[in-house]
Amino acid sequence: MNRIWNETMECMSRDDMRKLQGIRLRKAVERVYNCCEPYRKRMQEKGVEPGDIKSIDDIVKLPFTSKKDLRDYYPFGLLCSPMTDIVRLQASSGTTGKPIVVGYTRGDLDIWGEVGARCFTAYGIQKQDVVQISYGYGLFTGGLGAHCAVETIGGTVLPMSSGNTEKQIMLMHDFGAVGLACTPSYALYLAEALHNSPYPRDEFKLKIGAFGAEPWTEGMRKDLEEKLNIKAYDIYGLTEIIGPGVGYECEFQHGTHLCEDHFYPEIIDPETGEPLPPGQLGELVFSTITKEGMPLLRFRTRDLTSLNYEKCECGRTAVRMGKILGRSDDMLIIRGVNVFPSQVESVICELPQLEPHYLLLVDRVNNLDTFEIQVEVKEEFYSDEVAKMLDIRKRIVHRLQSVLGISPDVRLVEPRSIERSQGKAKRVIDKRKFQ
Amino acid sequence: MLIKQLSIFLENKKGRFTEVTNLLGEAGINMTAFTVAENSDFGIVRLVVTEPEKARDILRENRYAVSVTDVICIQMPNTPGALAKVMNIINDAGVSVEYMYAFSTGKSAAAVIRPDNLGITLEVLTNNKVDLLASDELFSL
Numbered sequence: 027m028n029r030i031w032n033e034t035m036e037c038m039s040r041d042d043m044r045k046l047q048g049i050r051l052r053k054a055v056e057r058v059y060n061c062c063e064p065y066r067k068r069m070q071e072k073g074v075e076p077g078d079i080k081s082i083d084d085i086v087k088l089p090f091t092s093k094k095d096l097r098d099y100y101p102f103g104l105l106c107s108p109m110t111d112i113v114r115l116q117a118s119s120g121t122t123g124k125p126i127v128v129g130y131t132r133g134d135l136d137i138w139g140e141v142g143a144r145c146f147t148a149y150g151i152q153k154q155d156v157v158q159i160s161y162g163y164g165l166f167t168g169g170l171g172a173h174c175a176v177e178t179i180g181g182t183v184l185p186m187s188s189g190n191t192e193k194q195i196m197l198m199h200d201f202g203a204v205g206l207a208c209t210p211s212y213a214l215y216l217a218e219a220l221h222n223s224p225y226p227r228d229e230f231k232l233k234i235g236a237f238g239a240e241p242w243t244e245g246m247r248k249d250l251e252e253k254l255n256i257k258a259y260d261i262y263g264l265t266e267i268i269g270p271g272v273g274y275e276c277e278f279q280h281g282t283h284l285c286e287d288h289f290y291p292e293i294i295d296p297e298t299g300e301p302l303p304p305g306q307l308g309e310l311v312f313s314t315i316t317k318e319g320m321p322l323l324r325f326r327t328r329d330l331t332s333l334n335y336e337k338c339e340c341g342r343t344a345v346r347m348g349k350i351l352g353r354s355d356d357m358l359i360i361r362g363v364n365v366f367p368s369q370v371e372s373v374i375c376e377l378p379q380l381e382p383h384y385l386l387l388v389d390r391v392n393n394l395d396t397f398e399i400q401v402e403v404k405e406e407f408y409s410d411e412v413a414k415m416l417d418i419r420k421r422i423v424h425r426l427q428s429v430l431g432i433s434p435d436v437r438l439v440e441p442r443s444i445e446r447s448q449g450k451a452k453r454v455i456d457k458r459k460f461q
Numbered sequence: 462m463l464i465k466q467l468s469i470f471l472e473n474k475k476g477r478f479t480e481v482t483n484l485l486g487e488a489g490i491n492m493t494a495f496t497v498a499e500n501s502d503f504g505i506v507r508l509v510v511t512e513p514e515k516a517r518d519i520l521r522e523n524r525y526a527v528s529v530t531d532v533i534c535i536q537m538p539n540t541p542g543a544l545a546k547v548m549n550i551i552n553d554a555g556v557s558v559e560y561m562y563a564f565s566t567g568k569s570a571a572a573v574i575r576p577d578n579l580g581i582t583l584e585v586l587t588n589n590k591v592d593l594l595a596s597d598e599l600f601s602l
Binding site: 403405408409410411412415416437438439440441442443 | 466468470471472477498499500502503505507524525526527528530559560575
């Protein structure tokens with residue numbers, strides 16, 4: 027079985043790849059310079075012109091972009107194509123109430139399908155296979171990203187979205203799904219449901235899992251592989267760059283191959299912004315060198331990892347990214363959703379019943395993320411009635427849910443029991459272990 | 462006749478209520494009646510004490526969330542139907558009870574009531590000659 031979708035691109039010599047990246051980068055720089063004012067201004071401030079970019083090595087001359095830029099130019103300020111050419115919008119939660127929006131042209135959707143096809147082919151999915159997509163469909167890139175990947179291969183998409191677990195199991199059984207694409211935590215949930223279902227395991231055809239959108243450990247992989255009797259692969263992606271399909275594991279699972287002919291990766295020192303030598307741990311930066319709708323150049327992911335340029339046992343030369351070992355900012359990924367403590371803070375400060383102090387507790391129990399926020403109610407709002415206190419709590423949960431996109435457990439604590447600090451207060455306790 | 466009741470917000474943590482009883486005991490404050498309303502995270506302790514203002518200040522100094530609420534305390538004979546009679550009076554006046562707690566000592570019984578309308582409740586109970594206790598009377602029961 028051929029497990030390489032695009033041998034030309036995935037197995038290209040390092041020299042040829044760098045040449046190709048250089049050509050594509052030049053075009054991308056011209057595009058953003060001519061079509062997008064914020065980019066042009068930023069480049070002029072740095073004294074860089076499109077003509078200065080002659081090879082991929084010149085990328086270091088370009089200014090960085092960040093999540094903040096996506097927020098500052100919300101919603102369409104960074105688009106390089108007119109709306110007549112934008113055929114799709116996707117979004118993920120941002121650092122404040124406003125989401126991060128990405129616009130795709132038809133060409134961008136083709137790229138998304140192409141890179142997605144590389145992922146699912148590497149996992150072993152073929153034309154004749156039914157793939158159950160249990161990522162949420164909607165603004166979240168998970169569902170539609172995996173969807174177009176499987177369609178590009180010519181496999182059969184079973185677009186389940188998430189939820190309705192009994193039906194998921196019934197159709198997985200009845201339709202003979204070979205692949206399952208969802209978050210690893212939802213996969214565990216489905217594994218339990220499958221175990222408790224009336225269908226014996228040998229009546230299922232499931233053998234491949236494509237899991238991503240949240241960090242997961244080797245322990246969780248073993249657990250999933252045992253419980254579902256499958257091989258579990260990581261699929262990597264970021265909404266800002268394209269969604270799932272930025273990278274994938276091959277059958278050897280020694281790192282994540284990046285689709286570097288479309289998304290050029292760099293590792294920089296998060297403090298100085300200087301590029302680091304290959305293999306060194308630093309912050310991952312991506313430049314989309316083929317996208318049209320909303321190209322991002324030197325986008326700082328804030329993920330800390332390293333890159334390995336050695337040829338892989340699978341035959342691919344595509345660079346491999348190591349495990350993501352942390353973040354250079356305070357973003358948390360909880361149940362697949364990006365959460366910034368600043369979002370929690372903004373909600374707490376705007377609610378009149380609450381003191382401006384909070385503690386965010388994240389843990390993983392039975393492979394599922396727990397998310398608790400402790401808050402103090404202002405003295406005058408403490409009531410002698412339980413119902414009134416519960417009503418306050420309900421309001422907080424509701425407001426947090428609408429801003430964060432996930433529902434935390436809110437715990438009302440006694441006055442002044444949350445630590446006060448003169449300097450930077452410890453507001454987040456994340457007990458999860460990802461290594 | 463209204464009585465001051467203290468309500469203390471307590472997290473469901475080991476030793477919290479013990480600390481409250483220690484603080485009040487050391488300050489020479491006596492409790493006549495209390496009740497705890499709880500859910501999975503927190504509880505609200507409601508209590509009637511001698512010197513409610515002093516108790517409130519001491520608890521606040523020790524970082525407890527305390528509120529003071531007006532409640533009514535009725536006295537009735539410790540016999541079948543005595544409470545029913547009082548409840549019928551309150552109910553007929555269209556008043557709802559937010560919460561209440563009661564205790565009996567020998568021939569007499571007392572109930573602390575927090576109605577949703579204090580004024581009407583006081584009026585109907587007085588008109589129907591129900592015995593209302595002041596806090597010092599409560600302590601002599």
